[in-house]
Amino acid sequence: MRIYNSLTRQIEEFVPIKPPAVGMYACGPTVYSYVHIGNFRTYTTADVLVRLLKANGYEVSYVMNITDVGHLTGDNLGDADTGEDRMEKAASKAGKTAWEIADFYTRQFLMDFDRLNLLRPREFCRATDHIPEQIALIQRLEANGFTYKTSDGIYFDTAKFPRYGEMSTLTQIQEGARVEVNREKRNPRDFALWKFSPTDAKRQMEWDSPWGVGFPGWHIECSAMSMKYLGESFDIHAGGEDLRSTHHPNEIAQAEAATRKQFVKYWVHSAFLLVDGGRMSKSLGNNYTLSDLVQKGFSPMALRYLYFMGHYRGQINFTWSGLASAQTAYDKLVEFVRQARSKGDSARVALSAEKMKKADDYRKRFAAAMNEDLGTPQALAIVWETLKSNIPDYDKLDLLLDWDQILGLRLSEAGAGITVPEEVRSLAGEREKLRLGGKFVEADSVRMQLEKMGWEVRDTVGGPQLKPKIQDSGFKIQDSK
Numbered sequence: 001m002r003i004y005n006s007l008t009r010q011i012e013e014f015v016p017i018k019p020p021a022v023g024m025y026a027c028g029p030t031v032y033s034y035v036h037i038g039n040f041r042t043y044t045t046a047d048v049l050v051r052l053l054k055a056n057g058y059e060v061s062y063v064m065n066i067t068d069v070g071h072l073t074g075d076n077l078g079d080a081d082t083g084e085d086r087m088e089k090a091a092s093k094a095g096k097t098a099w100e101i102a103d104f105y106t107r108q109f110l111m112d113f114d115r116l117n118l119l120r121p122r123e124f125c126r127a128t129d130h131i132p133e134q135i136a137l138i139q140r141l142e143a144n145g146f147t148y149k150t151s152d153g154i155y156f157d158t159a160k161f162p163r164y165g166e167m168s169t170l171t172q173i174q175e176g177a178r179v180e181v182n183r184e185k186r187n188p189r190d191f192a193l194w195k196f197s198p199t200d201a202k203r204q205m206e207w208d209s210p211w212g213v214g215f216p217g218w219h220i221e222c223s224a225m226s227m228k229y230l231g232e233s234f235d236i237h238a239g240g241e242d243l244r245s246t247h248h249p250n251e252i253a254q255a256e257a258a259t260r261k262q263f264v265k266y267w268v269h270s271a272f273l274l275v276d277g278g279r280m281s282k283s284l285g286n287n288y289t290l291s292d293l294v295q296k297g298f299s300p301m302a303l304r305y306l307y308f309m310g311h312y313r314g315q316i317n318f319t320w321s322g323l324a325s326a327q328t329a330y331d332k333l334v335e336f337v338r339q340a341r342s343k344g345d346s347a348r349v350a351l352s353a354e355k356m357k358k359a360d361d362y363r364k365r366f367a368a369a370m371n372e373d374l375g376t377p378q379a380l381a382i383v384w385e386t387l388k389s390n391i392p393d394y395d396k397l398d399l400l401l402d403w404d405q406i407l408g409l410r411l412s413e414a415g416a417g418i419t420v421p422e423e424v425r426s427l428a429g430e431r432e433k434l435r436l437g438g439k440f441v442e443a444d445s446v447r448m449q450l451e452k453m454g455w456e457v458r459d460t461v462g463g464p465q466l467k468p469k470i471q472d473s474g475f476k477i478q479d480s481k
């Protein structure tokens with residue numbers, strides 16, 4: 001498979017460091033407010049990449065962070081080291097603690113994450129759970145001579161890291177755009193690793209450190225946590241396009257100045273989702289959440305479909321009429337699955353050589369489209385071409401359900417009217433009790449029992465979900481070459 005790498009600025013053959021293992025990290029949300037459908041475009045791109053890697057036979061270790069401290073408001077103005085802490089600001093506005101704010105928005109985020117059928121990473125790591133790791137990384141940088149101290153914190157000295165910003169699309173960070181110029185910085189591109197708590201006020205989130213009480217800079221968490229879970233060099237790092245110019249170059253500088261090794265091989269950036277042609281913003285009231293869409297009667301899968309209509313590296317524009325078209329297309333897919341399923345196994349007929357070749361051709365073309373830098377628009381076009389073709393419905397269904405392992409549109413659940421037998425439901429309830437009680441081994445054996453009975457359980461925030469097990473078709477996507 002091939003993927004665009006922001007580091008080399010070209011589409012490259014994907015060659016993992018230690019195949020079949022693939023380590024992948026995606027920058028997650030700052031949980032000071034609802035995560036909007038723009039953010040979810042970025043997470044959906046990461047999700048499709050994970051699914052595609054798996055279909056290609058890789059064993060993916062996927063990690064995503066949750067930023068719950070140290071992301072300052074100044075970064076909208078080009079300087080992430082100034083302004084107020086987003087968490088503390090949101091907390092004082094809501095009359096809650098910063099911890100309560102983080103907890104509330106993390107839960108909301110996870111709920112929408114599941115509703116969009118995004119595969120849960122192996123780790124969701126919180127910045128506040130990894131303060132010692134961040135301090136240890138700053139100490140390594142200090143020992144290697146990359147830091148200096150100002151009156152408000154410890155900074156990274158970018159002049160000492162000659163390759164700083166090689167991936168950035170900015171030639172220079174524009175100092176003129178800043179809220180206030182920090183005169184103590186040696187270079188405008190330098191950034192905070194550790195910020196000191198103000199002397200005249202007590203922060204809610206602060207920790208002791210070798211440099212004094214304070215909190216980590218926004219960038220250090222991602223370098224520290226990704227290396228903790230994936231090693232000092234790993235394969236893929238993903239995020240939105242805005243992170244390409246500052247946050248990610250800072251992550252590279254922090255990691256490589258400490259380890260003196262290449263941090264990440266492939267950098268994958270997803271373009272923004274615009275709303276009515278412009279940026280999403282709270283003041284315009286157009287930073288829609290998934291719930292806003294659901295309240296208007298749209299399904300989360302329609303949004304997922306809408307994302308796929310555009311290539312991930314091009315900006316897409318969200319409009320309500322666009323979403324309505326995506327919903328219509330999605331409903332047609334679901335209806336097809338429902339009808340094809342209702343015909344049952346008896347509808348399966350032997351394929352003529354010509355039709356078999358045709359089905360095989362669709363399969364190859366879908367794989368080729370996805371394997372060429374996640375070509376979702378082309379892949380969707382092939383889906384429709386397949387459905388309109390003259391191959392039997394049963395074979396169309398086979399292809400569609402295989403492809404849905406990558407598209408993740410929950411088509412296999414479109415069996416409509418599936419009734420779960422009472423004994424299956426109560427067994428699943430028992431398993432849930434075991435799981436919540438920490439008895440994972442016992443819970444797993446109940447899961448296996450359910451599987452033998454032909455039912456798969458998926459754990460969601462809303463409780464266990466049951467679906468009939470589909471026979472594993474042994475689906476493996478072929479490389480396009």
Ligand code: AMP
Pocket residue numbers: 027028029030031037038039040041042238239240241242243270271272273274280
């Ligand atoms: P934040 O919570 O602002 O740190 O953003 C979380 C993730 O969403 C980052 O990877 C951002 O690059 C990404 N992101 C933010 N706004 C958008 C948008 N409008 N469209 C797509 N991705 C976005």
Ligand code: ZN
Pocket residue numbers: 026027028222247
């Ligand atoms: Zn990050």
